Amino acid sequence: MFRLYLLFHLLYLIYCVDIKNFVPFGIEHNDKSLENDLNYVTEPISLSVRYSFFNKFYDELRISSHGLIMFGNETCSLSYKSSDPFPFQDLVCVAPFWINTNFTYETLKNIFYREILLKTEPQTLYQITKILRTGFPKLAAQRMFWAFVVTWYDLPDIKNEINRNTYQAILTTNGFYSFTLFTYHQLEWSQDSTGNHARIGFNAGDNVNYYQLKKSLSPQILSIVNDSNIGIPGQFIFHTTGHVNDIQCETSTGLQVSPFRGSIYGGYEFRLHGICFKRSTYEIRVDNHVVDNCRVLNSLYIVCTMPMLMDSGKIKIELFDNEEKKLVDTTNFLAHVPEDHGELILKNYINLTHQIADPNNEELILEFQSNEITKKYLFKIVIYDYATQFSSNNQTLYNRTRQKIDLGLGYLNLSSIGNLTVRYDSLFSVNTDPNDRVHALQISFEMKHKPGWLRSALFVGAKIFTAATSLNAAYCPAWLLLQTDPRQYLEQVPVCPCQMPTQPWPEEFHGFRxxxxxxxxxxxEKTCAYHRKARGCYRKKSDTTWAGAQCCYDEHGKFIEQGNEGAGTLDVVSPDANSWLEKSLSMFGHFFSDFLSYWSCCRSLLISEEMCKEYYKYRPAGRCEDFESESIEKHGDPYFATLNGSVYAFRGQGEFTLLALPDFNGQEIQIRLSSNENDGNVGIEAFVIGFLQGKRRVQFELFSKYQSCEIRIDTKLIEVPHEEFAVAVLIYEDEFIKIKRKANGAFKISFPTAHFRLRVTIRPTFDFFDLETLVQREKFNKLSTPSYGLLGDVNGLTFPNGTRISINESDEQMLFEYGQSWRVSRNSSLFHYSFDDMFDSTIKSELNSSEEMKSTEQNCHESGTENEYCTKDMLSNEEDNFHHWESVNVVIDENVLLQTTSGSVSTGKCISLNFLLLLLLKNVFF
Incomplete structure (x- = not known):
């Protein structure tokens, strides 16, 4: 019975193994396994790609039980000894741990392998991509779309089977460059039966090119489980496209931080890189506070744990030389308050988040939902306590403190608990707390990640405020004495819409959320506790100040003006105020200015009707104006809806100015158009938004074959959270732009100072974008300098030389020439390219002269040829002008990479960046 139990236990380890930093492996992950023969080498394994290794391409490989991956048909001989020095003639191999093994007596399989394809394991390839970017951020900018993983698991020592080795090798490519990853989990032996030690390295088979780790062929080889070239113990990355490149520190970018944004609650790891670190210790300051848990991993990286931060927005990170006591470099970190999704977890979410609790007389009671989320997942309850006092004399915050409180309950199934009571005196000292001290408690629920689950950015919680009864009662009279004429703030905040749509009520309307x-x-019955006669309210902050508007509506969607009828109130400090406007009232600004004052004046036990009237005098509802309703118009193929409401077709290819707004910080939107080789349709594969005066750029690019969308701020690649739940997620926000992914998966892009915004939707097939431009026509009419580009201005279309044309022009050639006139040159392109020659390779349809395209287009019309096929034929004449990066000449056909026969890439098939994306442009006026 014991043997049977042991066997099942061992089977579990093999089939369900989960090792840190390893790609998941085993039979349950569809791995194949090697036979337990003495000198086993697999038959040739066909690959779905032509894999580049030392400037040659291979479409098959073999795996040896002795720790080798060999390429080609002629290199499978093991006549070479692992103890012989590199290089070897004709043996083309990757050697993650080359040593003679013998596990013929093992009852279980020990060596596993599989090919990883994007269509079957996108999350695994995403994991590999993230690892590679730590070592080669520029070369690995594009997502890996193929990998081959081999795992040598629990290999026994020839001399003593108690000693075991476990390591993994990964070959991977992004279509441009090839990489090899070695990860070592456990190394307990390194000698074969003759006393020779293992080797780690690469051999090109030409007797010239090879690479070998220095500790190879020596007892020190076992210590590589603690070494690394990327700062992760036991893990190594090498670039193996043309020759083997080890990691080297990059100094051209200055100090960088990864990730570049994160929660103000801290507790996660961040890395400093971008310069060479020559000292063993440095002083790191985050927001002027010294971080004492940093360590220098190597010359490339310093790793720290982010502390709790007091403020959101841009946070300065400074690097100081300990010996010379001087500043070395600085970089900025973007801190944000996580989206609050407490309603997914808590039954009493509304009661918790919209009240002021008295810590002397009340307890914190959490009532949990019983739903699919609380039943399926385990959560740890953590409380983040921010506290401060407020000076009424100069209206400043002082004695600001912060602490993280783990309730120590571990990970819980909340549905089985029902509810939980937490005493306030277990969180902070209630008896000795000053009466004017206020605590903001973020009750968070951090989801446990199990092996195989998607990583999730979900961070649900509820923010509640506690204040002593004496403060609540006495605050209103003191607050009223400090108030000034509210008209100065009403001039700063957005004007409310007089009518809100109700069928259905929108999540957002004209920027009001x-x-x-x-x-x-x-x-x-579950909402509007403070606006009892209202049916719904909306908020929108000022673009330039702390203030914001709150607009409330009755059941018919009509704006409510009077406070006692449930009206909204002016927010002198908006709850959405950005800390980059100035430093910084943080979350307490709205509380003291607008919320505690309302509670004290209108809801406390000591209120009077006159005091509440006075409150509404200083916090009025504001005013409203009529807004035109938003309408969504669907367009087909390459149609552009202009700013004056007309529609025209344009089938140009290359990069073009879509819309430029000189009055708004020189803001400009450029698009990249390409054709689909399957049906000839033309669409947009990428767009970039530039702020010319601020020298900022935001770029969206969709890779159909990769099933991924890349977002870049300037040149930095933005991590888009992978969610298991349909919740809204803030992707990025600063003083120029805000990017939010909504619950339905659409991206909303808004700009603080511009009178338009964008909505971007990726279709489920990942072959199209849908883009909607929402423009305030009334304000566009008042622009001193008109807009220009493919969308024209509010009066129609105008050539760059000022010549205006009619959108009703029946001459298609004229409209085509108009579109071509807004073509972007290489020098004026706002797009970021990961490689120097990507402009020429990606814009495969860009001709040296627009006259040549115009002439060809005219010939197509005269011959009566269908436009889509004619355009494809026209482009085929340009195929000799396009080349790939360095020596990596591959094209993509379905899921198979094929080697091109020369240095040029035929436009009949797509090079790996030229995937068709169709972006439907819709201009919606409100």
Whole structure:
């Protein structure tokens, strides 16, 4: 019975093994396994790609039980000894741990392998891509789309089977460059039966090119489980396209931080890189506070743990030389408050987030939902406590403190608990707390990640405020004495819409987002506790100040003006105020300015009707104006809806100016158009938004074959969270732009100072974008300098030389020439390219002269040829002008990479960046 149990236990380890930093492996992950023969070498294994290794391409490989991966048909002989020095003639191999092995007596399989394809394992390839970017951020900018993983698991020592080795090798490519990853989990033996030690390295088979780790062929080889060239113990990355490149520190970018954004609650790892670190210790300051848990991994990286931060927005990170006591370099980190999704977890979410608790007389009671989330996942409850006092004399915050409190309950199944009571005196000292001290408690639920689960950015919680009863009662009279004429703030905040759509109530309308405290999409009994006669409220902050508007509506969507009828109130400090406007009232600004004052004046036990009237005098509802309703118009193929409401077709290819706004920081949107080889349709594969005066760029690029969308701020690649739940996620926000992924998967892009915004949707097939431009026509009419580009201005279309044309022009050639006139040159392109020659290779349809395209287009019309096929034929004449990067000449056909026969790439098939993306442009006026 014991033997049977042991066997099942061993089987579990093999089939369900999960090792840190390893790609998941085993039979359950569809791995194949090697036979337990003495000198086993697999038959040739066909690959779905032509893999580049030392400037040659291979479409098959073999795996040896002795720790080798060999390329080609003629290199499978093991006549070479592992103890012989490199280089070897004709043996083309990757040697993650070359040593003679013998596990013929093993009852279980020990060596596993599989090919990883994007269509079957996108998350695994995403994991590999993230690892590679730590070592080769420029070369690995594009996502890996193929990999081959081999795992040598629990290999026994020839001399003593108690000693075991476990390591993994990964071959991978992004279509441009090839990489090899070695990860060592356990190394307990390194000698074969003759006493020779293992080797780690690469051999090109030409007797010239090879690479070998220095500790190879020596007892020190076992210590590589603690070594690394990327700062992760036991892990190594090499670039193996043309020759083997080890990691080298990059100094051209200056100090960088990865990730570049994160939660203000801290507790996660961040890395400093971008310069060479020559000292063993440095002083790191985050927001002027010394971080004492940093360590220099190597010359490339310093790793720290992010502390709790007091403020959101841009946080300065400084690097100081300890010996010379001087500043070495600085970089900025973007801190944000995570999206609050407490309603997914808590039954009493509304009561918790919209009240002021008295810590002397009340307990914190958490009532949990019983739903698919709380039943399926385990959560740890953590409380982040921010506390401060407020000086009414100069209206400043002082004695600001912060602490993280783990309730120590571990990971819980919340549905089985029902509810949980937490005493306030277990969180902070209630008896000795000053009466004017206020605590903001973020009750968070951190989801446990199990092997095989998608990583999720979900961070659900509820923010509640606690204040002593004496402060609540006495605050209103003191607050009223400090108030000034509210008209100065009303001039700063957005004007509310007089009518809100109700069928259905929108999540957002003209930039006004729904107020979670009065959400018309919820049952009335569960919302609008502070606006009892309202059915729904919306908020929008000022673009230039702390202030914001709150607009409330009755059940018919009509704007409510009077406070006692449930009206909204002016926010002198908006809850959405950005800390980059100035430093910084943080989350307490709105509380003291607008929320505690309302509670004290209108909701406390000591209120009077006159005091509440006075409150509404200083916090009025503001005013409203009529807004035109938003309408969504669907367009087909390459149609552009102009700013004056007309529509025309344009089938040009290359990069073009879509819309330029000189009055708004020189803002410009450029698009990249390409054709689909399957049906000849023309669409947009990428777009970039540039702020010329601020020298900022935001770029979206969709890779159909990769099934991924890349977002870049300037040149930095933005990590888009992978969510398991349909929740809204803030992707990025600064003083120029805000990018948010909505619950339905669409991206919303808005700009603080511009009178338009964008909505971007990726279709489920990942072959199209849908882009909607929402423009305020009234404000566009008042522009001193008109807009220009493919969308024209509010009066129509104008050539760059000022010549205006009619959109009703029946001459298609004229409209084609108009579109071509807004072609972007290489020098004026705002797009970021990971490689120097990507402009020429990616814009495969760009001709040296627009006259040549115009002439060819005219010939197509005269011959009566269908436009889509004619355009394809026209482009084929340009195929000799395009080349790939360095020596990596590959094209993509379905899921198979094929080697091109020369240095040029035929436009009849797509090079790996030229995937068709169709971006439908819709201009919606409000």
């Amino acid at each position: 729904i107020d979670e405290g009065c959400d018309a999409r919820k049952p009335i």
